[in-house]
Amino acid sequence: MVSNHDEAAAVRPLTLAWVNWHLEVGERVVRTEALQGGITADMRRLTIGTRDGGTRDLVLRSFVNVEHAEDWLNREADALALLTGTGVPAPGLVAVDPTATHCEYPSLLMTHLVGRTVLDDEGLETRLPLLARQLVAIHAVRPAVRPREYVAWTTAGTVVVPKGADTAAWAAAIDVIRRPAPPYEGRFLHRDFHPGNVLFDVPPSSPAGPRITGVIDWAQTSWGPADLDVAHCSTNLALLHGPAWGLRFAEAYEEAGGVLASAASERLYWQVRDALAFSEEVQLVAQPWREAGRTELTTRAVEARLDVYATALMDALG
Template sequence: MADHDGTGGVRPLTLAWVGRHLDIGERVVKTEALHGGITAEMRRVTVGRRDGGTRDLVLRTFVDAAHAEDSLNRERGALALLAGTGVPAPGLVAVDHRAVHCEYPSLLMTHLAGRTVLEDAGVEARVPLLARQLVAIHAVRPAPAERPPQYVTLTTADTVVTPKGADAATWAAAVDVIRGPAPPYEGRFLHRDFHPGNLLFDMPPPGPAALRITGIVDWAAASWGPADLDVAHCCTNLALLHDPAWGVRFAEVYEEAGGVPAAASSERLYWQVRDALAFSEEVQQVSLSWRGAGRTELTARIVGERLDAYVTSLMDAPG
């Protein structure tokens, strides 16, 4: 989705900065606000070329600069690292992470073709693609100096919000899982926000059989940490977006695709539960975002019920 606003939606200093990173003879002819961004403003920037054609870029602007520098540095590093790897990420054009040239911290990158696909129909065909793509991300092996910062988790046992009507004993047991220290892990390059809303798809005729991922966006949380953390995050998103069973299934499909999760089931459970409980603090925000993307039936109540069912399934699983 996009709102067309000419070039008036981009602030003057930022527009001038964008212009300095275009090719000779190019100019910005139109910008569009892209919906779906939570932590930053996202705009498609249409650039007029000398030959009369156009090309598109994407501008990310952090009006709230509280975490802008860290986020932009993570994204800059990730995009530079992924160039030439085969992982379909945007190309880095320019970054002003301290707002030296722009009104606010900003990053300019290439625009990727495709669209997000969030509907329930066809999820069984998309899940294997997601799993294979996540395996490819985790296969990237940066040199130590190129690794992104260590992962962070903000949820604690004291910040978890038990959904209304949930079984208190089950949730108390789940909270106990994350009270202890994190299990040991082998570090991997992580997207850290890998879920259907950050993937772009192309589905040309004749239909789902031709479905392919054309892009992975929003690398502002790129991290170094356990592969299970990325897997768990996608599991929770699939559970809330489609059905709790898909959350459980994605972990299996990831392993079938060649992914290497933690060896012990207790260690895998730790990361799955930790990510699921983190969503307990964001049910309203998550449901609002998905409704804005067209899933109007996903009210906070329904998302909360699915989260409860997913947590319960994790705690009831054998092993």
């Protein structure tokens, strides 16, 4: 995520009092930074002055006028608590106020992870297997209490066919998601796993290469098929880096030890369902990418990539 230091970074009074309540004795907030890159939440990095004269960082996540804020924050808090000690590099939970009992808005306070999101085309060949291995590790988590069942993000009746799209391919794709969902073996899902929610340490000219330092934004945590998480990351890769990369991710996931649906028709269902869901929110998805420096990813450019990707899915898997 990208930071800035303007007045928007200021923490509101009730929220600041709540944050202070959860600090160690003698600690105080000495700096705040607004973090850009999220779609639904306001994010701020808080630099905390410690008693010994040092500092540590926390992240404050607040939902302003978001309908599902309570549910999402409860799910994220549960996920962060669950992931502690699992080896999955997620933030640590400090405190949560899902109903804005103490804060101006529903909020969550968590530890800050080092690293940054990397959305550039350069180096993707190296990062792709790292993403795949990380997702396999997430799916290996076995929670004592399952999160709620996944919710589909689109229906056949709400798909928005892009202008100039291959209408025959899109009609066939829409027919795919009219069918009942295939049976599946449930897994612990991140549900919004993609490069924008993965932090990397990318040391300059290091022979060790990049490594993943964190996975963030666990508000959509669900129970469902591994194929659904893989499909979601695949669509993001297709729109960010080109359709060929989206088609490659499932293979990388299996090479990392992940298990997907055995039947091609079942894989197609999940891949198509996720791709078509993006048709309804291309502008919303593309804007944070442009703010992060991918200025060429206009809404129209992303729509065009979505069309090519959806058509390629139907050609390759249909």
